[in-house]
Amino acid sequence: MFWCILSFCYEHYLVRLKEDVIVKITFVLPPFSNYPSGGFKVVYEYANYLVRNGNEVTIIYLCTREIQRYMWSQELTRSGYSHTLLALFRWLRHHLDLLKYNIKKPKLNWYGLHKDVKLVKLSSLEADRVPDADAIFATAWQTALRVNECPRDKGAKFYLVMDFAPWLGDKHEIEQTWHLPLKKVTISSWLAELVRQSGAPDEDTKVIPIAVNHDRFRVTNSILKRPKRVVMMYSPTAYKRSGLGLSTLLKCKAAVPNLEATFFGPGRDRPAELPSWIKYYGEVSERQLVELYNAASIYLCSSALEGFALPPAEAMACGCAVATTDCGGNRDYAQHEKTALVSDPDDFEALVHNTIRLLSDDELRVRIALAGRERMMDFTWEKSAQQLIAFIHHYH
Numbered sequence: 184m185f186w187c188i189l190s191f192c193y194e195h196y197l198v199r200l201k202e203d204v205i206v207k208i209t210f211v212l213p214p215f216s217n218y219p220s221g222g223f224k225v226v227y228e229y230a231n232y233l234v235r236n237g238n239e240v241t242i243i244y245l246c247t248r249e250i251q252r253y254m255w256s257q258e259l260t261r262s263g264y265s266h267t268l269l270a271l272f273r274w275l276r277h278h279l280d281l282l283k284y285n286i287k288k289p290k291l292n293w294y295g296l297h298k299d300v301k302l303v304k305l306s307s308l309e310a311d312r313v314p315d316a317d318a319i320f321a322t323a324w325q326t327a328l329r330v331n332e333c334p335r336d337k338g339a340k341f342y343l344v345m346d347f348a349p350w351l352g353d354k355h356e357i358e359q360t361w362h363l364p365l366k367k368v369t370i371s372s373w374l375a376e377l378v379r380q381s382g383a384p385d386e387d388t389k390v391i392p393i394a395v396n397h398d399r400f401r402v403t404n405s406i407l408k409r410p411k412r413v414v415m416m417y418s419p420t421a422y423k424r425s426g427l428g429l430s431t432l433l434k435c436k437a438a439v440p441n442l443e444a445t446f447f448g449p450g451r452d453r454p455a456e457l458p459s460w461i462k463y464y465g466e467v468s469e470r471q472l473v474e475l476y477n478a479a480s481i482y483l484c485s486s487a488l489e490g491f492a493l494p495p496a497e498a499m500a501c502g503c504a505v506a507t508t509d510c511g512g513n514r515d516y517a518q519h520e521k522t523a524l525v526s527d528p529d530d531f532e533a534l535v536h537n538t539i540r541l542l543s544d545d546e547l548r549v550r551i552a553l554a555g556r557e558r559m560m561d562f563t564w565e566k567s568a569q570q571l572i573a574f575i576h577h578y579h
Contacts, residue, residue, distance in 0.1 A: 206572060206579075207239045207316040209338060211326045215244035215289045215304055219449060219466065221493045222345045225370065225393050226322055227291075230300045232568040241301040241314050244289060245326050293468065313337050318575045320368075324352055327360035339578045344369045346490035347377055348422050358382075366578055368571065371491045371512035391570045392515050393491050394562040395500045399469060402502040404477040406552050410443060411542050414479035414503065416494050417446040417454065417463070424508075427531065428485035429456065434535045436460070439542045445475055476501035480548060481541050486510040487528050495523075496562065499555035504548045506538040516562065522555040 210226045230240040289302040296302075305312055308329045313319070316338035321330035327342055342365040347357060358381040361367065367388045369375040375390045413432060417425045436442045446457065448466040457463055467475065476482070482498035484507035491512040495505045499516070505523040507513060517523035524541060526533035541548045 205237055205239060206233070206318070206575060207241075207314070207338070208233060208575070209241045209243060209314060209316045209319040210343075211243045211245050211308070211319065211321055211330055213244070213323050213325055214246040215302075217290065217292055219293050221491075222322065224294065224493065225345060226343070227294050227296055227300075228394070228396065228564050229568055229571065231295075231297045232564050233572075234297045234299045236568075238572075239316075240299075241303060241316070243308070243313065244302070244304045245308065245329060246304065246306055247329060293466070295469075308333055308337075310334050310337070317579045321360075321365060324357045324360040327363055327365065331363045331365060339575065340365045341575070341578075342367045344374055344378060344490075347374060348488045366574070368574060371515050373511040373514055374490055389570075389574055391567055391574070392562060393493070394564045394567045395493075395497055395559055396564060397500060397560065400473060400476070400497045400500040402477065402500075402556065403473070404502070406480075406502040406549055406556075409478070409480035409502075411439060411441055412443040412445060412479040413481045413483050413538065413542075414445045414447070414475050414498065415483040415485075416448065417457075418449055422487045422489075424485045424487055426456075427534070428483050429461075431483065431485060431531070431535050431538055432461070433458070435538050435542060438539050442542060445479060447472065447475060472497070473501060476503055479503055480552075481506060481538065483534075483538060484508060484510065484513070485534065489513060491515070492517075496559060499523075499552075500559040502552050502556055504541050504552040505555055506534065506541055508534060516555075516558050518558075521551075522558045523551060 210230065212223060212226060216223070226242060230242060233240050289304060313333065315336045318341055319330055319333055319338040321327040321342045322345065330340055330342070333340065342360070342363070344361070344367050361378045361381050361383045367378055367383065368391050369378060369388060370391070370393045372390050375388050378388050379385055415428050416423070417428070419425070432442070432444050444461040445464065446461055447464045451465040453463040453465070464471065464475065476498045480503065482495050482503040482505045484492060484495045484505065486492065486508060487510060489510040489512045492510055495507055495513060496516055499505055499522070505517060507517055507523055507525055508528040509525050510528060517525055519525040524537035526537055541551065
C-alpha cells in the first residue's frame with residue numbers, strides 16, 4: 184500500500200512539473216490577412232491564453248509559391264476571364280498585392296492579440312527562420328505539407344484541423360494531408376469523424392472543441408425583454424449560404440410583420456439585394472458584435488458545413504436563441520429542441536418554420552436561449568488550452 188501511494192504521488196508530481204514547464208509553440212497559418220476569420224481567431228485565442236500563462240508562442244503566416252499559385256487559380260476561377268485584359272489586370276493586381284504583403288509587417292486591427300505573441304511572415308519554412316520549439320502546428324491543408332517537412336528541432340508536429348468542404352480545395356488533396364504523420368487536433372467531433380473516415384489512424388486524432396471567450400461574449404441585455412429581431416452573418420462565401428438565410432427571413436417577415444433583422448460583415452458595402460428593413464453593419468469590432476447579439480433575440484445560421492460555427496456559439500453565449508442548419512461542427516453544442524432548433528441543411532421550409540416558432544413563442548425562445556447559454560458555459564478557452572498543452576506533453 185505504501186509503495187502504491189508513493190508511486191501515485193510521484194506520478195502526480197511529474198504531471199504538475201510538466202504543467203509548470205514553459206512550452207514553446209509555433210502555429211503556421213496561411214497568408215496574413217487583416218480580416219476577421221474564424222480559423223485565425225481560434226489560433227489567436229489559443230496564443231493569448233498560452234502566453235498569458237507563461238508559454239512562448241510564434242505565429243508564422245506562410246505564403247509559399249504553391250499557396251500563391253492556388254490563390255491566383257482561385258482568382259481566375261472566380262473571374263471567369265482567363266484570356267482577357269481583365270485577367271491580365273487581375274494578375275498584375277495579384278502580384279502587386281503579394282509584393283505589398285511581403286514588405287508590410289503584420290498588424291491586426293480587428294483582434295486584441297497579446298503583445299508577447301511573435302508574428303512572422305515567411306515564404307518558406309527555412310530552418311534558420313523558424314524558431315526551435317516544443318511543438319509546431321499546421322492550421323490548414325495548405326500548410327500541412329510544409330510543417331511535415333520541418334526538422335525535428337522545430338518541435339513535435341501537429342495539425343489543427345479546423346474546417347473541411349470541397350470548395351475550400353480539392354477533396355482528395357485535403358484528405359491526403361490528414362494522412363500525413365502529424366498528430367491531429369480537430370475542433371469538433373464531426374471533423375474528427377471525417378478525419379477517421381478518410382483512413383487516418385484513430386490514435387493520431389484527438390477532439391479538442393474550441394470555445395467562446397466568456398469575458399467578452401456574455402449577456403448584457405435581459406433575455407426576457409428582447410425585440411423580435413434576428414441577427415445573422417451575411418457572407419459571400421458559398422458554403423455560408425447567406426442567400427438561403429435571406430430567403431428564410433423574407434418568408435418569416437410575411438408571417439411576422441414586425442420582424443426586424445440585423446446583418447454584419449464581412450463586406451463593408453451594403454449588398455444590393457438586401458431590403459431596406461434589414462440593417463447592415465458590415466465589418467464590426469468584437470465589442471460591436473457583442474452589442475448586436477445582445478440587441479437580438481434570435482441568431483440564424485444557414486451554413487451547409489462548418490468546422491465548429493463560432494458566430495452561433497458566440498450568439499448563444501450572449502443570450503440569443505439559435506435557429507440553425509445541421510452543419511456538422513455545431514453538433515457539439517446545438518441539440519434540437521434543447522439548446523437550439525436544428526434543421527436539415529437542405530430543408531428550407533424547416534429552417535423557416537423553426538425561425539417563426541422562435542419569433543412567435545416567447546416561452547420557447549427564452550427556454551432555448553437559457554439552455555443554449557448554459558451549454559456554452561462548458562466551452563472555455565482555459566479548458567481547451569489545457570487539453571492542448573496536455574496533448575503536446577504526451578508527444579513531446
